[in-house]
Amino acid sequence: MFNSTAILRKHGIPVTAQRLALLRAVGARPHATADALAEAVRAEIGTISKQAVYNTLGTLVEKGILRRIQPAGSPARYEGRVGDNHHHLICRSCGKTVDVACVVGERPCLRASEDSGFRIDEAEVIFWGTCPRCLGKDGAQQAGPVKPQDFCEQTNKPPN
Amino acid sequence: MFNSTAILRKHGIPVTAQRLALLRAVGARPHATADALAEAVRAEIGTISKQAVYNTLGTLVEKGILRRIQPAGSPARYEGRVGDNHHHLICRSCGKTVDVACVVGERPCLRASEDSGFRIDEAEVIFWGTCPRCLGKDGAQQAGPVKPQDFCEQTNKPPN
DNA sequence: AACAAAATGTGGACAGAGTCCATTTTTTAC
């Protein structure tokens, strides 16, 4: 109720109920989609427009307050863990997304073998695989992929 | 006129004019989008439906004949360079995409610091930066980003 | 070469994610 306010003020961003609620929602649901965050905010303050969600998340990402990741096959996801240049590990079957610490820390953490004259500022790494739940108990692939909706505990949205 | 045919036959995929044309189009335009490939095919054989494009590219990716990459902020891109697990370097300003050799070769080429019980099969790496053209001559950022359309030589689509 | 079954291609409706825009409401600065 004041921490988020301070963050917005510090960055010169006008403080609104929608922004505060979004910031709280992201804090509670790392790697959530814009849509999942919108629903979370609606549950808390009643209503927020799709546009306010996108505008706010966009602004917060620009200011470096949030981080946006856009894995293949998924809408964008947002998280409050910024500044540590960590990476992600995503289940191909159910979409479960977990953080993976970067051993280097600062970005870009990898060096490209040839830079083709580019000035490289980031090395984005996504590890793809199958999560423990989607693996059979013996490590074999289960019959059908676990549907994302079957899965998430807090929301009935694709998990994480 | 026979190489692509052989590839399809080898994988048990029925040979159609659309598939042959798509395969040629991808060969000539690495990292092109489905839409750009559709236009290229239309220029060559007159017409192809959007659905045939998506179905065929999907099948070819499944069979390992093509590779699909889905960088943030871009529609999917396709390339015929498969089996070498190379990575990509993308210009944030204009979208120019170039291959970066993987020093390891086989995938997953990176080890995650903790696997959280996942069975990891791929480490996807995208280097983000600014291409030589989008950098000023002294390395300073230009005033405005170069629009993708201003850029590509062969097509008037977003480059590479 | 001709045929039937299987697989593809086609066009058009539709869906998901995100953007644009005019208008209304809220926040900020004085």
Place this chain on the structure above:
DNA sequence: GTAAAAAATGGACTCTGTCCACATTTTGTT
């Protein structure tokens, strides 16, 4: 408290990609 600036709203719209029913082409078998 007021006025200017910034955000929020909601609805139209765009861009990628998918679904579906039906027409056409490929295959592989006579």
